[in-house]
Ligand SMILES: Nc1ncnc2c1ncn2[C@@H]1O[C@H](COP(=O)(O)OP(=O)(O)OP(=O)(O)O)[C@@H](O)[C@H]1O
């Protein structure tokens with residue numbers, strides 16, 4: 001459940017007065033998600049999503065996130081479009097939180113992705129990378145090497161509560177990644193959180209990409225690695241080579257990966273697994289039990305880390321390179 005901030009009908013009606021978005025008919029909090037509060041609104045004009053930005057979103061970054069959605073939508077990516085107020089602004093305030101009204105996208109996210117879904121998400125990711133070219137604003141990735149270290153410093157003293165030995169294991173990974181992290185690969189705007197719950201499908205096609213609130217400028221292949229982690233592992237923790245290969249083929253049918261990017265995949269996938277393990281671990285240790293937020297299991301990503309550690313060739317992800 002992710003409704004951290006409750007809003008009242010009067011406040012919402014007053015907020016809608018600022019927009020040309022019709023009169024409020026109904027609204028309800030959306031249970032899914034974990035980062036921000038989301039409401040589904042029905043107005044006399046259309047359905048909309050109202051997002052209230054919570055803990056991990058720095059309001060300074062909102063022009064980047066919302067501007068990126070506008071840039072991508074103009075270039076044919078199906079993503080929410082921020083609704084401008086009558087005065088031209090896109091960021092409002094409600095219940096003391098910064099908030100934006102965005103368009104509603106049709107579709108459902110896929111609980112059990114097939115190789116065909118993985119291929120489609122690969123294509124969509126590459127399409128997003130190409131469409132983002134030329135976006136004027138930039139944002140550094142707050143959740144790369146330094147950000148990992150900051151999170152780890154906070155979580156580390158209690159890591160062994162989650163599994164004995166985890167502290168030493170993660171510390172060794174982090175040190176290795178800092179030493180070996182690639183810096184010279186192609187860069188651009190990345191989504192940085194393209195998990196199944198952020199991709200809507202309709203009739204077997206990608207109908208929309210949402211949740212750009214970790215987007216930033218970083219290595220394009222790192223986004224591919226994040227998708228391999230998020231889409232191509234089974235519930236039992238095993239890697240599905242057919243899915244991995246489909247995702248990579250889908251991506252490369254739109255944007256070819258350079259040999260250096262392919263060679264770096266094991267390291268990038270390991271870094272990406274560490275990144276999601278760390279945010280999950282931090283939340284696991286800090287969000288009180290009983291809060292209206294679904295806590296995601298850090299151990300799922302510890303197991304991904306262990307998998308990537310024993311990879312000896314990128315072909316084990318399905319790249320087709322021996
Ligand atoms: N533009 C949209 N159109 C339709 N539904 C949306 C839209 N934006 C958000 N939603 C709904 O709200 C839910 C949560 O949104 P979102 O993933 O952005 O939240 P979050 O808290 O940032 O989640 P996450 O944990 O993935 O970071 C989605 O699963 C979807 O059901």
Ligand SMILES: N[C@@H](CCO)C(=O)O
Nearest residue numbers: 034193195276280296
């Ligand atoms: N997609 C993230 C949550 C939002 O950042 C995870 O599964 O840990």
